[in-house]
Every structure is written in structure tokens, then in C-alpha cells.
Amino acid sequence: MNELLSKANLLIRKDRPPDKPWECITTFWHNKFLQLTFHTVGCRYSLAGSCTMCNYGAGTGYPPRIMLQELEKICHSEIFLESDMVLLGGSGSFLDDQEIPEELQLNIMQYIAQSHIQEIHIETHYKSVTESKLKKIREIFANKKIYIEMGLETVTEEFQKDILNKLIPLSELGKIIQQIHAYQMYTSLNILLGMPFLSAGQQLADARATIHWAMENKADYIVIFPVNIQPYTLFEWWHEHGFISEVSPWLLFILLFGLSEEELRTVCLAWYGNRSISYSDGKRTIVPYSCSECHPELLAFFNDFSSNFDLEYRKKILWKFSQKSFSCHCYQNILAKIETGGNADMLSAMETAYHATKRWVEHDGAR
Numbered sequence: 001m002n003e004l005l006s007k008a009n010l011l012i013r014k015d016r017p018p019d020k021p022w023e024c025i026t027t028f029w030h031n032k033f034l035q036l037t038f039h040t041v042g043c044r045y046s047l048a049g050s051c052t053m054c055n056y057g058a059g060t061g062y063p064p065r066i067m068l069q070e071l072e073k074i075c076h077s078e079i080f081l082e083s084d085m086v087l088l089g090g091s092g093s094f095l096d097d098q099e100i101p102e103e104l105q106l107n108i109m110q111y112i113a114q115s116h117i118q119e120i121h122i123e124t125h126y127k128s129v130t131e132s133k134l135k136k137i138r139e140i141f142a143n144k145k146i147y148i149e150m151g152l153e154t155v156t157e158e159f160q161k162d163i164l165n166k167l168i169p170l171s172e173l174g175k176i177i178q179q180i181h182a183y184q185m186y187t188s189l190n191i192l193l194g195m196p197f198l199s200a201g202q203q204l205a206d207a208r209a210t211i212h213w214a215m216e217n218k219a220d221y222i223v224i225f226p227v228n229i230q231p232y233t234l235f236e237w238w239h240e241h242g243f244i245s246e247v248s249p250w251l252l253f254i255l256l257f258g259l260s261e262e263e264l265r266t267v268c269l270a271w272y273g274n275r276s277i278s279y280s281d282g283k284r285t286i287v288p289y290s291c292s293e294c295h296p297e298l299l300a301f302f303n304d305f306s307s308n309f310d311l312e313y314r315k316k317i318l319w320k321f322s323q324k325s326f327s328c329h330c331y332q333n334i335l336a337k338i339e340t341g342g343n344a345d346m347l348s349a350m351e352t353a354y355h356a357t358k359r360w361v362e363h364d365g366a367r
């Protein structure tokens with residue numbers, strides 16, 4: 001791990017308000033998709049100072065009995081009954097016993113297995129995926145369609161290490177994908193678009209390379225996450241101090257427009273501006289944004305794209321959207337940005353941000 005980034009992360013997280021004590025499971029519902037986030041003591045990687053972009057929060061944890069009572073309530077709610085697909089997540093990893101004791105994981109899965117839901121996604125760190133977990137999941141869900149969702153973010157090792165502070169050895173991840181397939185389950189990989197300090201062109205190239213790796217390694221589902229600047233993260237500190245800016249949603253559109261047919265069938269979108277975390281102190285997520293004219297239309301397009309996996313339909317709406325004209329210059333601006341900025345600019349932007357981060361850590365860390 002990068003020592004400076006770890007120190008900065010821990011310093012920021014020291015001031016983070018704990019999760020609301022009355023909310024042991026939060027729900028997010030969109031297009032018949034229901035995400036259940038079980039609030040825990042926090043992700044072990046977050047507590048160790050990893051991941052500059054992530055803030056799923058942390059709290060005191062809840063007794064299993066309370067979690068199961070809350071789950072039962074949710075399973076009788078309208079949103080659950082209208083859902084086709086459920087995602088189970090923790091503050092970090094659903095399958096991490098340190099966050100959710102194994103017995104509680106099994107009880108939650110057994111409860112969902114008895115419901116009408118046929119497609120279940122389990123979001124977890126690749127390190128928490130083991131042979132014994134996969135065997136138990138397969139047994140509980142019998143013939144249901146299971147996806148194990150893991151963060152890959154980027155295939156570029158230096159960005160993993162020096163920007164995200166999250167190392168994912170690709171050979172290890174490749175083996176885990178094969179293991180998941182051996183249990184007749186599917187793999188879903190999360191990919192980041194808008195890596196800080198890179199030019200728009202480099203951000204696009206990095207996301208493309210990561211999608212290519214995921215396809216070559218037989219990922220069954222690829223979720224593209226344009227960068228959201230979350231409260232109490234180093235990304236937010238860099239943003240506040242002018243080192244990084246929010247991602248244009250047009251970059252996501254351009255990425256989708258350039259995908260092959262096979263890739264188009266496999267990708268899905270998350271956090272494209274459709275959700276946000278807010279804290280009681282007024283801090284909230286900075287989402288991808290362009291301008292008041294084109295942004296609502298882009299958002300509607302991404303909604304439409306995300307809710308339909310049919311290749312011909314996706315090709316048709318991509319083409320239709322590319323023919324639209326706007327009086328703003330957001331699209332032209334991003335095209336111009338794609339053409340500029342190289343490695344030297346990236347390194348100098350990183351160096352400047354690193355210097356400022358170091359000064360701040362040394363000053364504030366010493367208080």
C-alpha cells in the first residue's frame with residue numbers, strides 16, 4: 001500500500017460521522033433492481049487506509065437478530081415484491097466474516113432464497129471469495145442465477161497503487177473468476193471511468209483497457225462506475241483543493257458509443273448521476289455533471305440504456321442520441337479535452353497533489 005495515501009485516508013476517516021444508528025440496512029431501488037446494504041463496523045480495507053475513492057461508511061454494527069428483523073420487514077415491502085433482482089452488499093464486503101458473521105450471511109441468503117427473486121448479486125472484495133463460500137452459496141440458492149460482484153476499477157497497476165491505493169493482482173482475480181464459473185455462478189466486475197489526474201483521453205483508454213481485460217477473462221457482467229466524489233474520501237479532498245474535477249457524463253456516452261457488440265451486451269451502469277450520499281453536516285456526493293441543458297437528457301439516456309440489455313435496442317438509442325443537437329458546448333469540450341494532455345501532464349498533476357497531500361498530512365497528522 002502507498003503509505004502517504006493510507007495516512008491521508010485514515011486522517012479523513014477520523015472525522016467521518018458514523019452510520020445513522022437507526023439504519024441497519026439501506027435500500028436503493030431502481031428499475032426492478034433492489035440493493036440492500038447491510039451496515040457493519042466497516043470495510044477492513046477502509047479501516048486499514050485503503051481506497052481513496054470509496055466511502056460506504058462505518059458504524060458500530062448491529063446484532064444479527066436486528067438485521068434479520070429489518071430484512072424481514074423489507075421482504076414484505078412493495079419494492080421487494082416488485083423487484084426481479086437483488087444485490088446484497090455490506091459496508092465493504094458481504095462475504096467478509098469480520099463485517100457480517102458467517103452465520104448471519106447464511107441466514108440472509110437463506111431468507112432471500114425462499115423469495116420470488118431469481119437473480120441475486122453478492123458484492124464483495126475478491127479476497128473474501130473462497131471455495132467454501134462459493135459451495136455454500138450454490139447450495140443455498142440451488143438453481144437461482146448468482147453473480148459475484150467484485151471491484152476491479154482499473155487494470156493499470158500504477159493507478160491501482162498510486163491513485164486508488166487498492167491493489168488487485170490480475171492473475172489472482174482471473175483465477176477467482178474461473179472458480180466462480182466452476183460453481184455455475186457468474187462474475188460481475190466493477191470498473192472505474194474518470195481516474196483522477198489523467199486526461200480525458202487517458203481516462204477513456206484506461207476504462208477501455210480494463211473492459212478488454214474483463215471480457216478476455218470471461219467476466220459475465222461489467223458495471224461501469226463513472227467517478228463520483230464521495231464525502232470523507234481523499235478524492236473529495238483533492239477536489240476541494242482543485243486537483244481533480246468531476247467527470248463529464250459525455251465521457252461515459254463516448255465510452256459506450258465505442259464499445260463492440262459483445263461489450264455492449266455485457267455492460268451495465270452504476271452511479272451515473274442517479275444517486276448520492278448525503279450527510280447531516282451538509283456534505284454530499286459530487287456526481288458526474290455537464291450542464292443544465294444536456295445533463296437531464298444524458299441522465300434519461302443512461303436510465304434507458306441501463307434498463308434494457310437488448311443489443312439492437314442499445315445500438316438504436318446510442319445512434320439516436322448521437323444525432324441530437326444541443327446548443328451548449330459540453331460535447332465539443334470533452335472531445336477537445338480527449339485530444340490533449342499526455343503522460344508528462346499526468347505525472348506533474350499527481351506530483352503537485354502528492355506534495356499538497358503530504359504537507360497536509362504532516363501538518364494535520366501531527367496535531
Ligand SMILES: [Zn+2]
Nearest residue numbers: 291294328330
Ligand atoms: Zn451541456
